Amino acid sequence: MNIQTPVNEVRELRFDQFSSSESLVKASEQAHKRKYQDFLIVDVDCHHYETESHGEVFKYIENPVLRRQAIESASRGGRSSMLGGSVGYQDIGGRITRHWLRGKEKVDDSSRHRDIAKSLRWMDAMGVDYACLFPTQMLFLGAHPQAEVEVMMARAYNRWLCEHILAHEPRIVSMLYLPFNDPDATYQMVKDFGDRKGVVGFMVTSPRYKPVHDNCYMKTYRLLEEMGKPLSFHAAYNWNDQSLALTNKFIGVHALGFMWFNMVHMTNWVVNGLPERFPKLKTMWIESGLTWAYSLMQRLDHSYKMRTSDCPQLKRKPSEYMREMYFSSQPMEMPDDPSILEATFKMINAETQLCWSSDYPHWDFDLPGVIYDLPFLNETAKRNILGGNAAKLFGLDMKPVKKIPPLA
Amino acid sequence: MPGIFVAKHAALKDGDRRIVKTTRGEIGVFAHSGGFYAYENKCVHSGGPACEGVMMPKVIDILAEDKTYQGQAFSEDETHFVCPWHGYEYNVKTGVCVGDPRRKLKSYEVVLRGDDIFVIA
Numbered sequence: 181m182n183i184q185t186p187v188n189e190v191r192e193l194r195f196d197q198f199s200s201s202e203s204l205v206k207a208s209e210q211a212h213k214r215k216y217q218d219f220l221i222v223d224v225d226c227h228h229y230e231t232e233s234h235g236e237v238f239k240y241i242e243n244p245v246l247r248r249q250a251i252e253s254a255s256r257g258g259r260s261s262m263l264g265g266s267v268g269y270q271d272i273g274g275r276i277t278r279h280w281l282r283g284k285e286k287v288d289d290s291s292r293h294r295d296i297a298k299s300l301r302w303m304d305a306m307g308v309d310y311a312c313l314f315p316t317q318m319l320f321l322g323a324h325p326q327a328e329v330e331v332m333m334a335r336a337y338n339r340w341l342c343e344h345i346l347a348h349e350p351r352i353v354s355m356l357y358l359p360f361n362d363p364d365a366t367y368q369m370v371k372d373f374g375d376r377k378g379v380v381g382f383m384v385t386s387p388r389y390k391p392v393h394d395n396c397y398m399k400t401y402r403l404l405e406e407m408g409k410p411l412s413f414h415a416a417y418n419w420n421d422q423s424l425a426l427t428n429k430f431i432g433v434h435a436l437g438f439m440w441f442n443m444v445h446m447t448n449w450v451v452n453g454l455p456e457r458f459p460k461l462k463t464m465w466i467e468s469g470l471t472w473a474y475s476l477m478q479r480l481d482h483s484y485k486m487r488t489s490d491c492p493q494l495k496r497k498p499s500e501y502m503r504e505m506y507f508s509s510q511p512m513e514m515p516d517d518p519s520i521l522e523a524t525f526k527m528i529n530a531e532t533q534l535c536w537s538s539d540y541p542h543w544d545f546d547l548p549g550v551i552y553d554l555p556f557l558n559e560t561a562k563r564n565i566l567g568g569n570a571a572k573l574f575g576l577d578m579k580p581v582k583k584i585p586p587l588a
Numbered sequence: 589m590p591g592i593f594v595a596k597h598a599a600l601k602d603g604d605r606r607i608v609k610t611t612r613g614e615i616g617v618f619a620h621s622g623g624f625y626a627y628e629n630k631c632v633h634s635g636g637p638a639c640e641g642v643m644m645p646k647v648i649d650i651l652a653e654d655k656t657y658q659g660q661a662f663s664e665d666e667t668h669f670v671c672p673w674h675g676y677e678y679n680v681k682t683g684v685c686v687g688d689p690r691r692k693l694k695s696y697e698v699v700l701r702g703d704d705i706f707v708i709a
Contacts, residue, residue: 190595190606192605193607195642206635209635275672276674544674545674546634547635
């Protein structure tokens, strides 16, 4: 006998509406099945689209001339932009539907900022307790030709983020954007914002052309070390970079670009002895995946043994310093042979140094399952990577606070 | 043979699809090029709603006789559906994962009984 399924159990697809919770219902099923409610999950790298709040952010631009330029430039639309943009097609030609549907998401709760409401929706759906929120378009601002534009936007965005988001939602934290092209403004940013609610560190966007070992940054590293705030390097690409411009597809510039700048900065950071100069300054390397670290550790160690004169400040092999740094997991490479991934985890001392990240809502986001389902990790290691390591680094409470939506 | 009612034949036109909820999970039923195809709505990658994304023709590179690259085009022979979470593509006629052909979605038989379409699950 055929079972006539009720109409409400056969559904049509809708491409005229969007809900973060509904689009992630299968992530919620995974969260229930794996009992994420029982332990802490911290996402050390997720995003919002700050461009949607430019109207609010621009009001915080301190210089009236630049403020007017920003407002006028944005209002024209379609012509040149004061802030610049990025060449690319991250949504794979419309295949990642949330990129073009998310504008249709309704938020009825007007008591809190739309970005808070939307963030909490996907966080709960995935089983995330705390999330470290970063901007999207500003990740490319380090390559802007006008240093004062980077400074202006960094200060305006950070003030807006602190006052509109972080002050109102304890589950959302951030490592604030540093305008690294202006070393004095970078130092002042740490001084001015280091103690604000929800500020758990500071972030440098990696695509840029000022080396991290320049003497002009030492006072900032010292200040961060004194404050006990971690410094992170968030990867991105610059398709106008002379080397990366040799690639002709996004897959190429993404695969290389998100590693390239962090490989350069990490190399300079280590061989110039910054871990020896600032031994208590914690660093985190974000959104480069893991294979680059596995490779660079071996490359630098191999050369170091022959060329110690290049880096006389080092008292140990480069990999030993790198193994004490923090790494975010996404986009975590998943080789067919899990023993390769296991070796990578061992190389970076993942149990204490790796922090899970989603990168949601970007195109290549990861769910907590990329860690939880690994066959070679015990329960303690899984929980450390999914939340414990980040909680320790950021000073977060270990008690889970998420509300995973009940299953239908 | 048991089956789950999907839709009236006239209601499921070429290019349409339905998501059928069963006690063992969801099934995506596609009407495509005069045939019906049904697959488990669970991406082989990270469990996303594989059957709920856009439909797109396969993209092909155009090479000339001398092997020079002449641009790209959409295939007229092969259509994919795309998992909306990360872009994993599947051949609508086989359920084979295009990026990793060793893997495919679990498929289900679709039958037409009179004017009614059923999926056998």
